[in-house]
Amino acid sequence: xxxxxxxxxxxxxxxxxxxxxxxxxxxxxxxxxxxxxxxxxxxxxxxxxxxxxxxxxxxxxxxxxxxxxxxxxxxxxxxxxxxxxxxxxxxxxxxxxxxxxxxxxxxxxxxxxxxxxxxxxxxxxxxxxxxxxxxxxxxxxxxxxxxxxxxxxxxxxxxxxxxxxxxxxxxxxxxxxxxxxxxxxxxxxxxxxxxxxxxxxxxxxxxxxxxxxxxxxxxxxxxxxxxxxxxxxxxxxxxxxxxxxxxxxxxxxxxxxxxxxxxxxxxxxxxxxxxxxxxxxxxxxxxxxxxxxxxxxxxxxxxxxxxxxxxxxxxxxxxxxxxxxxxxxxxxxxxxxxxxxxxxxxx
Numbered sequence: 317x318x319x320x321x322x323x324x325x326x327x328x329x330x331x332x333x334x335x336x337x338x339x340x341x342x343x344x345x346x347x348x349x350x351x352x353x354x355x356x357x358x359x360x361x362x363x364x365x366x367x368x369x370x371x372x373x374x375x376x377x378x379x380x381x382x383x384x385x386x387x388x389x390x391x392x393x394x395x396x397x398x399x400x401x402x403x404x405x406x407x408x409x410x411x412x413x414x415x416x417x418x419x420x421x422x423x424x425x426x427x428x429x430x431x432x433x434x435x436x437x438x439x440x441x442x443x444x445x446x447x448x449x450x451x452x453x454x455x456x457x458x459x460x461x462x463x464x465x466x467x468x469x470x471x472x473x474x475x476x477x478x479x480x481x482x483x484x485x486x487x488x489x490x491x492x493x494x495x496x497x498x499x500x501x502x503x504x505x506x507x508x509x510x511x512x513x514x515x516x517x518x519x520x521x522x523x524x525x526x527x528x529x530x531x532x533x534x535x536x537x538x539x540x541x542x543x544x545x546x547x548x549x550x551x552x553x554x555x556x557x558x559x560x561x562x563x564x565x566x567x568x569x570x571x572x573x574x575x576x577x578x579x580x581x582x583x584x585x586x587x588x589x590x591x592x593x594x595x596x597x598x599x600x601x602x603x604x605x606x607x608x609x610x611x612x613x614x615x616x617x618x619x620x621x622x623x624x625x626x627x628x629x630x631x632x633x634x635x636x637x638x639x640x641x642x643x644x645x646x647x648x649x650x651x652x653x654x655x656x657x658x659x660x661x662x663x
Contacts, residue, residue: 318660321347321391323383323406326354326363328497329397329419332649337395338372341590342660343653345375347391349383356380366497385410393660395652396420407457414455417656419648421515424459424523427535431459431526433466433651434589434658435582435596436473440531441659458655461527462519463647464488464547464556467620469527470596471560471639474580475573476528476539480565482633483542486520489550489557491608494643500549510549520545555608556643564633573635574599574625589657591650593619606640617645618654 354362381387403420584592593615600623628634
């Protein structure tokens with residue numbers, strides 16, 4: 317078993333990490349960190365549990381420690397659910413001696429830090445050697461993208477491999493859990509929609525091109541098509557919905573598009589990694605699917621569901637579809653865990 321720790325274990329994403337790792341066949345939780353006010357308490361006393369499953373018995377009596385490498389000892393991998401401002405300071409300290417699989421945004425676009433979706437760009441992990449050489453670390457940091465970016469890019473990958481994409485427009489309807497338990501007041505979201513999420517559009521536009529870019533042995537050369545995002549918060553607990561519009565350089569057959577999405581498999585599927593969905597993309601034919609409540613938990617929340625795949629008659633060589641992805645599973649904790657599983661398998 318590989319000893320793992322969770323940084324920021326009492327927050328919503330930290331709790332998802334615990335939930336997903338509790339019965340993992342290769343990773344064993346041996347360290348949980350949080351703020352100084354929680355340090356020294358048993359986890360069940362330190363955390364206000366938000367998920368609809370009970371706190372796993374295996375972590376209830378673990379004593380929470382301060383988020384410091386001298387406190388969270390003897391771990392091989394740490395999963396970071398830290399706020400961005402804390403992650404920027406703390407993650408490099410842990411990376412001196414262990415692997416950091418981070419869900420935080422602080423290090424995502426650093427030139428020597430891999431930003432990875434295992435089904436999309438596992439070859440970017442080759443950047444780890446450069447990172448260790450540049451920074452003198454024995455460990456390293458690997459990040460996963462923003463939750464809305466992950467769902468979008470997984471669906472773009474098979475199309476990008478097969479067609480010449482000219483432009484992508486995406487409009488998101490994002491769940492409140494993406495902002496954390498206290499992130500959106502109920503009076504702001506009930507009977508309402510908030511048409512702005514700070515920094516979200518910029519992340520989607522830059523991270524998508526980075527993920528689909530080519531690592532040339534030294535740096536990532538981003539993909540060159542245009543991406544335009546508009547992001548909105550809606551009164552859904554879990555599950556981001558995205559309406560995607562794609563302009564191609566050339567024509568296509570809609571059945572071929574569906575086949576490409578439905579049949580796509582990446583390295584995690586070939587390696588049969590524990591957290592990998594059997595099919596990363598599930599295609600629905602019903603007119604009214606996908607829906608977050610009905611589709612967010614497909615394949616334990618790790619698959620992205622796509623529906624309403626159709627040609628856009630208003631523009632030449634254009635395609636549109638709707639997707640749903642679980643933002644705190646596939647889009648957050650599950651993404652970091654799958655990164656760690658791939659690293660553990662191939663390195």
